[in-house]
Amino acid sequence: MASDLTQAEQEKCYRCHTTGYGQGGFKNYKETPELADVGCETCHGPGSKHAASGGDPAFIKKPTDKTCQKCHVQERVSAFRKRPILHAGAH
Numbered sequence: 066m067a068s069d070l071t072q073a074e075q076e077k078c079y080r081c082h083t084t085g086y087g088q089g090g091f092k093n094y095k096e097t098p099e100l101a102d103v104g105c106e107t108c109h110g111p112g113s114k115h116a117a118s119g120g121d122p123a124f125i126k127k128p129t130d131k132t133c134q135k136c137h138v139q140e141r142v143s144a145f146r147k148r149p150i151l152h153a154g155a156h
């Protein structure tokens with residue numbers, strides 16, 4: 066959909082469609098392509114301390130329902146499987 070959207074419009078999508086936007090994670094597709102999707106750290110929090118500690122699980126966040134509801138908001142849940150798929154050209 067990116068080609069039909071202005072840069073400012075695209076930036077509104079980043080908080081739900083990338084990992085860590087505005088929190089030291091995703092910046093843009095050129096600088097941080099590896100964070101351009103919803104990756105592990107979206108739900109489990111930043112993993113750098115976990116990696117540096119040699120894998121201490123205490124540094125990994127356990128997701129709760131609240132974790133999901135940041136992006137799966139009521140408005141989207143109501144439209145679930147309708148609007149996004151229509152706009153993505155599935156039908």
Ligand code: HEC
Nearest residue numbers: 066074077078081135136137138141142145146149150153
């Ligand atoms: C509040 C969070 C949120 C924002 C902001 C958001 N999305 Fe989404 N989007 C979702 C979620 C969650 C899903 C998947 C589940 C669903 O359909 O609700 C989704 C699904 C989609 C899909 C279907 C993807 C697929 O694989 O089926 C497309 C396309 C999409 N969004 C485009 C956009 C675009 C373009 C923008 C910005 C204009 C945007 N979204 C902004 C949360 C968001």
Ligand code: HEC
Nearest residue numbers: 103104105106107108109122125126127128129130132133
């Ligand atoms: C959409 C959110 C989400 C994403 C993205 C995600 N996870 Fe998870 N993960 C969960 C949930 C929810 C659980 C179950 C937590 C629980 O048991 O309460 C889980 C559990 C786990 C567990 C088991 C933890 C335990 O204590 O047994 C591991 C390991 C894990 N995830 C690793 C990953 C890795 C690696 C990635 C990326 C490749 C990833 N996760 C991406 C939501 C997510």
Ligand code: HEC
Nearest residue numbers: 080081082083102103107108128129132133135136137146
């Ligand atoms: C940062 C935003 C974000 C968070 C947090 C998030 N999701 Fe998602 N989720 C998305 C987006 C965007 C999509 C659709 C496109 C994709 O897969 O990237 C999606 C897709 C899904 C789908 C597939 C929906 C379909 O139409 O097939 C499921 C199921 C799902 N998420 C469950 C969860 C659960 C459970 C959690 C919490 C543990 C969670 N998500 C947390 C953004 C998020």
